[in-house]
Amino acid sequence: MVNRTSRLKKIGILVWSILLLFILYCPVLFLVVFGFNASSYALRWEGFSLRWYEKTLENPEMLSALFNSIMVATVSTCFAVVIGFLYALWSHRQQNKKIAAAGDSLMSLPLFMPEIVIAIGLLVVVSQIFRPAASNIGIPLDSMGSIILGHTTLALGYAALVLRNRFKCYDLQQELAAIDLGATPRQVFFRVMLPQLVPGFAAASCLSFAVSLDDFYVSYFLSTGGSSLQTLPIYIWSLQGRRAMTPEINVVSSLLLFIAAFFFAAGLLLSRIDATGKQSGKDHL
Amino acid sequence: MKWWGLPAKIWMSCFILLPFLWLVLLSLQPTAASTSITTFDLHQFSRALTPPYSNIIIDSVAMSFLAALTVLAIAVPVTWSISRMPSKKKNLWLALFTIPLGLNFVVRIYAWFVLFRPEGIFSRALRGFGLDFAFVSSQFGVFVGLIYGYLPIMFLPLYSVFEKMERSQLEAAQDLGASTLQRWWHIIIPETRSGLFASFLFVFVPMLGEYLIPRMIGGGLVATLGTQIEGQFLGSGRPNWPFGAALSICLLVAAAAVLSSSFILLSRQKSEKSARWSIAHLD
Numbered sequence: 001m002v003n004r005t006s007r008l009k010k011i012g013i014l015v016w017s018i019l020l021l022f023i024l025y026c027p028v029l030f031l032v033v034f035g036f037n038a039s040s041y042a043l044r045w046e047g048f049s050l051r052w053y054e055k056t057l058e059n060p061e062m063l064s065a066l067f068n069s070i071m072v073a074t075v076s077t078c079f080a081v082v083i084g085f086l087y088a089l090w091s092h093r094q095q096n097k098k099i100a101a102a103g104d105s106l107m108s109l110p111l112f113m114p115e116i117v118i119a120i121g122l123l124v125v126v127s128q129i130f131r132p133a134a135s136n137i138g139i140p141l142d143s144m145g146s147i148i149l150g151h152t153t154l155a156l157g158y159a160a161l162v163l164r165n166r167f168k169c170y171d172l173q174q175e176l177a178a179i180d181l182g183a184t185p186r187q188v189f190f191r192v193m194l195p196q197l198v199p200g201f202a203a204a205s206c207l208s209f210a211v212s213l214d215d216f217y218v219s220y221f222l223s224t225g226g227s228s229l230q231t232l233p234i235y236i237w238s239l240q241g242r243r244a245m246t247p248e249i250n251v252v253s254s255l256l257l258f259i260a261a262f263f264f265a266a267g268l269l270l271s272r273i274d275a276t277g278k279q280s281g282k283d284h285l
Numbered sequence: 286m287k288w289w290g291l292p293a294k295i296w297m298s299c300f301i302l303l304p305f306l307w308l309v310l311l312s313l314q315p316t317a318a319s320t321s322i323t324t325f326d327l328h329q330f331s332r333a334l335t336p337p338y339s340n341i342i343i344d345s346v347a348m349s350f351l352a353a354l355t356v357l358a359i360a361v362p363v364t365w366s367i368s369r370m371p372s373k374k375k376n377l378w379l380a381l382f383t384i385p386l387g388l389n390f391v392v393r394i395y396a397w398f399v400l401f402r403p404e405g406i407f408s409r410a411l412r413g414f415g416l417d418f419a420f421v422s423s424q425f426g427v428f429v430g431l432i433y434g435y436l437p438i439m440f441l442p443l444y445s446v447f448e449k450m451e452r453s454q455l456e457a458a459q460d461l462g463a464s465t466l467q468r469w470w471h472i473i474i475p476e477t478r479s480g481l482f483a484s485f486l487f488v489f490v491p492m493l494g495e496y497l498i499p500r501m502i503g504g505g506l507v508a509t510l511g512t513q514i515e516g517q518f519l520g521s522g523r524p525n526w527p528f529g530a531a532l533s534i535c536l537l538v539a540a541a542a543v544l545s546s547s548f549i550l551l552s553r554q555k556s557e558k559s560a561r562w563s564i565a566h567l568d
Binding site: 028 | 308366433
């Protein structure tokens with residue numbers, strides 16, 4: 001009797017899980033498959049073809065969106081990882097735990113604020129404070145620059161968190177041993193500390209890159225100031241609003257899906273590797 | 286060494302704290318045309334808190350609250366059973382439920398929209414079964430879209446909550462013959478309460494400001510806090526930044542209200558429980 005009800009429960013959970021997975025994956029699978037459509041209409045299937053892939057990969061508008069996305073993601077990842085690393089080091093060395101905790105909560109603000117508020121806040125300060133101030137000293141702050149500022153802010157929240165947690169499993173013994181054996185501070189930094197942190201750097205970079213590629217709100221609100229600049233998500237958004245939908249939107253979406261998901265998965269997996277290179281099973285996220 | 290934390294702190298102050306402060310100041314400006322900070326009055330807030338805007342705020346809070354609760358209810362059974370699997374199986378299932386989190390949000394919502402438009406495959410199939418729902422251009426559609434969009438975010442936080450839970454009490458209850466319902470009601474839910482609240486808020490807060498889902502699935506027909514805020518800043522009509530700023534302050538206040546009320550609720554229940562505990566032990 002007990003066995004039968006527990007088996008029923010197990011089957012129930014299994015059915016429920018499969019149903020959920022179906023609902024989660026099915027729309028996206030349809031979208032990717034319809035990118036290989038021969039038809040000129042996004043919604044009618046007329047056989048397999050790579051026609052729209054060829055067409056899309058030659059479309060200058062889409063290429064510039066792709067270029068913008070990668071450019072913005074690369075620059076903001078560099079900023080976020082460097083600033084985040086310095087912060088993690090400071091927070092790790094900070095003796096006063098209360099000060100360190102206050103710093104940590106400041107850094108995690110972008111993770112908890114609604115994105116739309118971050119985006120309009122940035123729009124407001126960029127157009128009313130930073131852009132006038134920058135042009136006063138002769139630096140034009142265009143859409144690209146302001147989107148990079150915004151993406152760095154979002155990515156910094158994640159990078160600081162990942163690197164900060166990385167330091168928690170940092171092996172101080174190695175550093176002390178190196179000092180005992182007469183290593184200079186520079187040698188300790190480059191030969192002992194940095195190698196231990198390599199997986200953390202890799203994880204933080206991949207996640208920052210994925211956050212920047214995925215972002216919609218910040219790019220959407222900041223791209224309209226001055227010259228309008230499209231990143232891939234914004235380009236997809238604008239295609240969706242047009243009257244005639246061709247399978248091109250499916251192709252662009254598939255490309256974005258694959259690139260961003262790759263970096264996201266890599267970041268997540270790397271954040272689970274501990275200092276000795278083994279899978280620790282514990283998330284450092 | 287001391288200055289190493291400075292760049293990050295300056296960055297966050299310039300691009301998170303300063304914008305927040307500036308939004309507060311901007312929301313206190315009387316007219317739409319005010320671009321500089323001159324005076325202080327509450328005109329924008331009194332406009333935001335009277336109909337039709339007050340109704341939109343209430344609707345958005347209610348809809349996000351219900352949607353986040355639904356997401357929690359959908360995710361709990363699955364996540365719980367994953368957290369109790371042997372570790373190899375566990376990793377596979379966890380990965381399957383985590384991957385959608387890495388799929389681009391705009392793309393996922395668009396993919397959903399395509400299948401559930403009146404001429405889409407899913408809504409046609411559902412009509413075949415006699416289920417004729419308005420999945421787009423309706424409040425209901427936006428509600429379902431919110432659930433679909435935010436479901437993947439729920440799994441990881443919930444999983445870590447269940448994973449960390451102390452198991453001994455549960456095993457004792459099981460040995461003593463407690464039913465599933467009793468175990469959930471008396472042990473699992475009280476034990477993981479604060480984690481459940483945190484996961485709920487993790488979904489509720491971004492839902493409250495959601496713009497993309499109501500705009501794309503609602504087709505411009507469903508007004509939410511997010512679409513109203515966007516309209517004041519980038520809308521086709523006359524932009525009104527101070528009013529948009531006031532609406533976003535309202536959004537933050539609503540989120541903070543739910544957050545603090547859940548804290549109060551939690552701490553009260555905790556003290557009640559500990560009081561009962563000590564009384565039981567005095568006997």
